[in-house]
Amino acid sequence: MKFEVTILGSSSATPIYNRNPSAQALNINEKLYLIDCGEGTQQQMLKFDVRASRIEHIFISHLHGDHYLGLVGLLSSLHLNGRKKPLTLYCPELLKEIIDIQLKSSETELQYAVEYRFTDVGKAEVILENQDITVETIPLDHGIGCTGFLFREKKRLRKLIKEKIDEFNVPVQYYPALKKGADYVAPDGRVFENETLTIDSATPKSYVYCSDTLCNEKYFDQISNATLLYHEATFLNNMLERANETHHTTALQAGQIALKTHAKRLLIGHFSARYKTLNELLDEARSVFPDTELAVEGKIFAIE
Numbered sequence: 001m002k003f004e005v006t007i008l009g010s011s012s013a014t015p016i017y018n019r020n021p022s023a024q025a026l027n028i029n030e031k032l033y034l035i036d037c038g039e040g041t042q043q044q045m046l047k048f049d050v051r052a053s054r055i056e057h058i059f060i061s062h063l064h065g066d067h068y069l070g071l072v073g074l075l076s077s078l079h080l081n082g083r084k085k086p087l088t089l090y091c092p093e094l095l096k097e098i099i100d101i102q103l104k105s106s107e108t109e110l111q112y113a114v115e116y117r118f119t120d121v122g123k124a125e126v127i128l129e130n131q132d133i134t135v136e137t138i139p140l141d142h143g144i145g146c147t148g149f150l151f152r153e154k155k156r157l158r159k160l161i162k163e164k165i166d167e168f169n170v171p172v173q174y175y176p177a178l179k180k181g182a183d184y185v186a187p188d189g190r191v192f193e194n195e196t197l198t199i200d201s202a203t204p205k206s207y208v209y210c211s212d213t214l215c216n217e218k219y220f221d222q223i224s225n226a227t228l229l230y231h232e233a234t235f236l237n238n239m240l241e242r243a244n245e246t247h248h249t250t251a252l253q254a255g256q257i258a259l260k261t262h263a264k265r266l267l268i269g270h271f272s273a274r275y276k277t278l279n280e281l282l283d284e285a286r287s288v289f290p291d292t293e294l295a296v297e298g299k300i301f302a303i304e
Contacts, residue, residue, distance in 0.1 A: 001029045001132070003153065003205055003303040005228070007269070008044040010295040012212075012234050012248075013066050015040055016273040019297060021066035024230070025050045026151060026207065029132045034058045035149060035209050041070035042077060048298045052078060057128060059135070060091035061211035062146035068095065072102045079110045086113040090127050090135075092145055093118040121145035124222055138222055140213035142247045148210040150223065156201035164197045207303050208263075212270065214244065215253040220261050228303045229263035230295065232270035233281055251281040255289035269295030 004027050009020035021038025025045070032054045034041075045052050052074060060068050068091075078087070089095070096116050103110065117127055119137050128135040131154070138148035157179035165175075170184055170192075178184060184192040205227040210219070212232055223229060235243045237252035249257070251268060258266035266289050271278055278294050285292040293301070 001153070003028055003207070004300050005207060005230075005267075005303065006048055006050055006300050007295045007297050008041055008048065008050065009036075009038045010269040010271060010297055011038075011066070012232075012270045012272050014273050017276050019271065019273075020044055021069070022061075022211070022270060023070065024209070024295075025055075028151065028153075031056065031132065033135075033151070036061055036067045036211065037069075037071040037074055038066045039069045042074055044297065053081065053083065055087070056085070057088050057090065059149050059209075060089070060095060061140075061148065061209075062142060062144055063092055063094060063098075064142075064144060064212065067211065071095075072099060075099065075103075075110065075114065076106075076108060078112065079108065083112045086115055088115045088117060088128075090117045090119055090149075092121070119147050121147055136222070138208070138210065138219050140211060140219060141216055142212045142214065146212055148208065148213070148219070148223075150206060150208050150226075152206040153204035155204050158194070158198040158200055160198055161196075168192055168197070170197065205303050210257075212248060214247040215249045215257065217260075220257070223263075224261045226261065226263045228265050228267060228301060229258050229261070230267040230269060231257055233268035233285060234270050234272050236275075236280055236284055251284040252288065255285035255287065255292060258285075258289040258292070263289075264291070266292040267295050267301060268292060 006025045008023035011019035011021050020040045022036040023038050023041040024035040026033040034055050126136050134152050136150040140146045140148050181194050183194050208223045208226040208229045210231040231254040232249050233251040233254040234248040235250050237250040243250050254268050268285050282294050
């Protein structure tokens with residue numbers, strides 16, 4: 001199953017130095033999920049061949065402009081391009097009021113339904129479940145109400161061992177039960193244990209999106225063992241005081257978080273506009289967590 005993320009924006013606060021504010025497109029089994037929608041996200045989609053019409057779920061972490069100011073434009077473009085199918089928006093409750101007043105002011109009535117699922121910044125909860133994944137909110141500490149998002153694959157059914165199935169002449173009608181873990185009882189009464197005929201499916205993978213947050217351990221348990229952890233790293237650690245004042249994380253802290261939570265890989269982003277180049281941020285995170293990469297715009301990261 002395809003599980004990958006395309007970086008559309010990796011800047012904090014303002015677009016600068018060829019970096020746009022936060023936005024990511026997650027492809028899970030050829031279904032697209034948009035995470036945050038900063039200014040210029042539509043242009044980034046066009047540039048990096050992400051088809052907005054395929055997006056059915058949008059997740060907004062919080063109401064600082066660099067995470068949602070591209071949203072009304074995107075909704076309007078979908079309307080102008082003839083969208084009919086519904087779109088679900090997972091967001092703080094106040095965002096509905098912001099969108100409604102902008103649509104009202106422009107006398108725009110969308111041709112498609114926007115279904116709202118309001119996030120609760122006070123607790124972690126499952127906000128989406130389908131045949132492929134579950135999505136949980138991650139309560140973060142950013143001064144303003146803010147959540148991250150945990151995308152986790154569902155456990156797949158067991159896989160049949162073709163050679164054993166053929167050897168013991170297992171009828172096709174038994175395959176579904178075998179995949180669910182049942183043993184096979186042959187017509188002559190012999191019992192073949194499930195482990196003889198099947199193998200377990202792969203361990204489910206996970207993608208953790210930690211938006212803007214002060215570094216603390218409140219969310220560490222929930223994000224543990226991530227296949228790919230995206231964590232904001234707005235500043236270098238020599239600006240730790242500024243990071244604490246603004247409820248942000250440094251690159252060094254992001255590396256420490258990945259290490260403490262046993263992440264498989266770390267992706268850092270949400271870089272302050274003060275940094276024209278990003279090598280120092282990468283080096284700082286790698287000093288404690290070597291398997292770290294930069295959330296470079298246009299780059300696709302496989303979650304595997």
